[in-house]
Amino acid sequence: MTIDTAYVRTEMVSAQPAPRRTSGTWAWMRKNLFATPTDTVLTALGVIFLFWVIPPLYNFFVGHAVFPGGTVEDCRASPDGACWAYIGSEIEFFIYGFYPMAEYWRPNIVFALLAALIIPLLAPRVPFKRTNAVLFFVVFPIVSFILLNGLDIRVTEDSPLFGLLSGMGLLSTRFGLPEGTWLFMQYVPTEQWGGLLVTLIISVVGISLSLPMGILLALGRQSKLPIIKTLCIAFIELVRAVPLITVLFMASIMLPLFLPVGMSIDKFLRAIVGVTLFTSAYMAEVVRGGLQAIGRGQYEAASSLGLNYWKSMFFIVLPQALKHVIPGIVNNFISLFKDTSLVYIVGMKDLLEAVKTKNDALEWASASQSITGYAFAAIVFWTFCFSMSRYSMWVERRLDTGYKR
Template identity: 50%
Template sequence: MSTNQASFVRASMIEASPAPSLESGAVSWLRKNLFATPKDTALTIISLLILAWLVPPAIQWLFIDAAWSGGGRGVCATLSQGGSQPEGWSGACWAFVNAKFAQFLFGRYPLDERWRPALVGILFVLLLVPMLIPRIPYKGLNALLLLVALPILSAILLPGGWFGLTYVETPLWGGLMVTLVLSFVGIAVSLPLGILLALGRRSNMPVIKMLCTVFIEVIRGVPLITVLFMASVMLPLFLPQGVTFDKFLRALIGVSLFASAYMAEVVRGGLQAIPKGQYEGADSLGLSFWQKMGFIVLPQALKLVIPGIVNTFIGLFKDTSLVSIIGMFDLLGIVRLNFSDTNWATAVTPLTGLIFAGFVFWLFCFGMSRYSGFMERLLDRSQR
C-alpha cells in the first residue's frame, strides 16, 4: 500500500455519539409511556388530577394528623395541631395499632409463652429465605428442615403439653400467627396433593379418574365457608363416639383440601400444554410413569403455570380470614375483635385497624407476586 493510500485509512474507531436527548433518559420514558398519543396524554392528565385530589388528603389523614402514641381513646379524640378533621377527631389512630400490636401478632396467646411462636417465626424466616435464593446450596437439606423438621417442632412448641411446656389451647391462638400457620400448611399440602389429583384426573384408570374428578368438582363447587363449616360442625358427626379433632386442625384440613382442588386444575392446565412428543419421547426411552412425570413432564408443566400456582397461593393466604366462621381469629379477625374495646372506641379506630390489616395482607401478597415474577424470568431463559 502506498503512502497516499495509507493516509486515508483510520488507525482508530470513531467514538460513539451520544443518543438524541429525546430518545434517552426521563424525557424519552415520559414521551413513550405517558404522552405517546393524544389519548395517552389525556388519560395521563386525568390520572394526575385524580391523584392530586386524593393523595394530599390521604397523607394528611394517615400521617400528619395521625395520633402515633399514647394510651386510650383520648389520644385519638382530639384535633391534632394544625389538623383539619371535623368533630374533634384526629387523623389515623396509629396509637391503637401500637397498643394492640402484640395481640395482632399472637392473638390471646399467654404473654409469658409468646416466646414459643416468636421462636417458630424466627426459624421459619431463617429457613425460608435461603430456600428462596437460588445461589444458596444444600437445597435438599433446607427443604427437609423447612417442610419436615419445622412442622414437627411447631407442633411441639405452639400447643405445648410436651417436655414441660404449658398447654395452650388453639382457641387462644390468633392474629398473624394463625394466618401464617394456615397459609403455610395449606400451601405445603395443596401443591403436592394438587399434583396427584391432576395426574389422577388424567389417569387411564377409570376408578382413579372418577374419584379425582368427583373430589375436584365437589370442592370447587362450594365456597370455602361451607367447607370450613362442614369440617368444624359436621365432621365430628361421622367420627366414632369419643373421637374428636381440634377445631384448628379441622380448619387446616378444610383449607388444605379446598386449595388442593384449585391447584389440581392449575397443574392439569400445565400438563395439557406439554406437547405429546414429550410424552412419547419419554416412553421411547423406557421410563416408567413416575420417572416420565418427575423428570420430563412435570418440570416443564409447573414452569408454565407458575402464575396460576402463585395466584392460588395468594387467594389461599387471603381466604384464611374466613376461619372466623368457626371461631378462630386470624389477623383480620383479631383486629375486628379489638374494635369492641371501649378504651379505644373512636370514630377513626376501625378504619385505622382495617388499613393496617389490609397493608399486612398486601405486603405478603405483593411479596409472593414479585417472587413469582423473579422465578418466571429465571426459568424462562431457554425460551428467550
C-alpha cells in the first residue's frame, strides 16, 4: 500500500493582519516610551515639562538675546534675554585675565601647541606616539613656561631680528628701557594670568601628573614593604579626609610658614601642587580598585613567563586594571577640571573668578549681565567635561575586547 504524501490546498487562506514592525522609529517609541501605561504617563509628563521649559530658555538664550555687536543700551532694553554682547566685549578678559594685551600671542601659541600635541596623542592610529608623548610631557611644559612667564629679552634696533619681530608685532616697550631698545617676551608674573588660561593650565598639569602619581600610590599601598605601605596609606587617607579648599588654604597660608626666611613659592605653583596631590590620592583608590579586580591567575601567568614584578605589573596587570577603571579615572579628571574654580583661595583668577569680576563691572550693568556671565562659564565647563565624558565612553567601547570571542 502506498501513502500519498502530497497535499494540495483547495481553498485560499483568509487574509491575516500585517505583522507588527520590530524596527524603526515607531517600534522604538513603543518599546521605550509607551511600553506600559506607566511609561506612557511618564512620557506625557516629560513632554509637558519640555514644552514648559524650552520656550523660556530659547527666548532667553536666542529669541530675546542681544548678540555681539549690540550695545549696553540694547541689553538694558531687553531684560528677558541674554546679553551676549557683554560676553563678546569681555571675552579677552575671560580667556587671558590680566595678561598684557600686547602679549596675547604667547598664550595663543601655547593653546595652539596644546591642541597640536594632545589631539594626536589621544587619537589611537596616529603614528609616532613615543615622540608625541615626549614632546607633550617634556618639551611642551618647558616651552609653555618660557612663553607664558617670559624672560625679559631685549632687542635693539640694530639687531638683525628687530625688523622681523617688529613686523610681526611681537615687540613692546616699557618705561625705563634705554632709547632704541625694545622688549621681546617681557616677564609676566603669574598674578596677571587668569581666565580660561589658568583653568586649562591647572587642569592639564593636574591630569598629566595625578594619574602616574595615583598609580604609584596604589602600588605602594599594596607593597609588602611596611614603610612604603604605611607612608602611602597615610598620605591617601590624610588627603581624602579633608576638602580641596583646605588643601589650597594650607598651601597658600601654612606652607610659607615652614619655609626659610626670604624664600617663597609662587602662588600659581602652590595651586597646581595642591590640586595635583589632592587628585592623586583619589586616583590611587580608583587604580587600587582596578588592581583588585584582576584575578590571581594573571600574576601567576606573568611569573610563569619569567617576568619580574615591574615587568609583570606594567605589561600585564596594569593595562587590564586601568581598562576596568576608565570611568572612575575620567570622573576624577572631570572633578579636577571643575575644582579649578577653587584656586581663587590662593589669589588666582580662573575662568569663574574672571566672570565674577566682570559681572560687577558697571559699564555693562543690566538685568541679565550676571546671568549671562555665569551661563557662559557653565557652557564652557560643560563643553570640556562633556567632551571628556564622550571620549572616555569611546575609549571604553574600543577597549571592550576582554570577553569577546
